[in-house]
Amino acid sequence: MQKLTKRILSFTSSSNQSRCYNYHNIETQQRKKLKQVVESLWNGDGESQIQAALELCRLSSKQRHKLEESRVMVPLISMLHSENYEAVEAALCALLSLSFGSERKLFQNFYRNKIRIIKYGSLPVLLSLLHCDSQRAADLTLAAMLTLSSCKANKVAIASSGAVQLLVGFVNNKDYSTQSQLDAIATLQNLTTCKEIVPLIVSSGVMLSLLELIHTSVKSSPLVEKAIGLLENLVSSSESALCEAANTIGAIRILVETIEDGSSLSKEYAVCILLLVCQSCREKYRGLILTEGVMPGLLQLSVDGTWRAKSMARELLLLLRDCSNYSSRCKQIDHELIERIMDEIEAEGEELADTTLRLVEEMIAKLHA
Numbered sequence: 001m002q003k004l005t006k007r008i009l010s011f012t013s014s015s016n017q018s019r020c021y022n023y024h025n026i027e028t029q030q031r032k033k034l035k036q037v038v039e040s041l042w043n044g045d046g047e048s049q050i051q052a053a054l055e056l057c058r059l060s061s062k063q064r065h066k067l068e069e070s071r072v073m074v075p076l077i078s079m080l081h082s083e084n085y086e087a088v089e090a091a092l093c094a095l096l097s098l099s100f101g102s103e104r105k106l107f108q109n110f111y112r113n114k115i116r117i118i119k120y121g122s123l124p125v126l127l128s129l130l131h132c133d134s135q136r137a138a139d140l141t142l143a144a145m146l147t148l149s150s151c152k153a154n155k156v157a158i159a160s161s162g163a164v165q166l167l168v169g170f171v172n173n174k175d176y177s178t179q180s181q182l183d184a185i186a187t188l189q190n191l192t193t194c195k196e197i198v199p200l201i202v203s204s205g206v207m208l209s210l211l212e213l214i215h216t217s218v219k220s221s222p223l224v225e226k227a228i229g230l231l232e233n234l235v236s237s238s239e240s241a242l243c244e245a246a247n248t249i250g251a252i253r254i255l256v257e258t259i260e261d262g263s264s265l266s267k268e269y270a271v272c273i274l275l276l277v278c279q280s281c282r283e284k285y286r287g288l289i290l291t292e293g294v295m296p297g298l299l300q301l302s303v304d305g306t307w308r309a310k311s312m313a314r315e316l317l318l319l320l321r322d323c324s325n326y327s328s329r330c331k332q333i334d335h336e337l338i339e340r341i342m343d344e345i346e347a348e349g350e351e352l353a354d355t356t357l358r359l360v361e362e363m364i365a366k367l368h369a
Contacts, residue, residue, distance in 0.1 A: 038070045049087065050084075077095070098117075099113050117148060139179065149190040159191055159194070164201055171188075185210075185230050188201060188206065189226075189233060206230075208248065210231045219261035220266070228258060228270055229265065229266075231269065231273065235272075242280055256297065271301060271316060
């Protein structure tokens with residue numbers, strides 16, 4: 001028994017020593033790899049820099065974090081000026097990999113990296129790359145702009161650099177990929193969270209570009225969802241944007257069509273915009289909205305829309321009600337009427353498809369009574 005115990009202890013000891021050796025060996029190899037990446041980025045020739053940038057992209061988040069002290073973003077930004085698009089693309093990929101990661105405990109490190117990328121002077125060259133001859137480089141640049149704009153500390157610097165006008169140029173330009181359009185819209189959306197930037201975005205001509213994009217695209221598409229989401233954000237934040245949306249020829253019809261055929265979120269954004277338009281001047285816009293045939297889609301949305309869409313649809317129905325004296329008493333009666341009819345529609349359950357048209361017709365008749 002004692003011999004067996006000694007053998008087990010001997011095996012365990014040697015096994016632990018082996019694991020420690022292997023772990024130490026792996027750590028040593030990783031340190032050498034990181035050192036080589038840093039050395040090649042700072043002092044290597046063009047090809048060595050490209051390979052080092054690509055190797056950086058393959059590192060884990062923790063390994064990339066260890067590069068923080070070496071300021072590798074400086075040579076990577078220098079690579080963006082290269083006439084070799086392979087070098088530019090490798091550098092963009094590496095910068096992107098340094099600015100995001102899934103580990104929550106490393107979030108602050110990635111956040112600081114986003115600030116450093118802007119601080120080290122990347123904006124001018126990034127803007128120039130938006131219209132370079134390489135489609136892949138342009139796409140990666142847009143992805144970088146999207147990532148950098150998510151950082152609060154970068155928003156004003158990006159907006160004041162002239163980026164807004166360039167981004168708007170991507171919104172309704174069919175020469176660019178759908179992904180490029182999505183990234184441009186999402187970047188503008190990030191910038192709108194800074195209120196002082198909103199007037200600059202509104203004055204850039206983005207409102208018309210967004211409306212044209214929504215008009216010419218499939219209403220249920222992700223692109224329209226992103227576009228009308230940005231439109232709703234601007235209209236909710238800016239009186240100027242609200243006025244432009246209300247008075248642009250065809251805008252109300254576009255919004256009505258989105259309520260009819262858009263995705264759930266697109267419908268929600270569209271009804272929000274129409275509600276804001278109608279609230280801004282009921283006497284002026286009530287008739288215009290009704291003329292575009294909003295009622296069927298609006299009634300349907302008040303039944304099967306998102307929670308927020310239902311609430312706004314019912315509020316808009318009250319505003320569209322033909323009540324010259326829009327008093328609180330009238331509003332209360334209308335609320336009760338709409339709630340009663342909505343309850344009736346929802347109570348139909350599985351038979352909704354066969355009865356919706358009849359119930360909608362009854363509701364329209366009651367609203368106009």
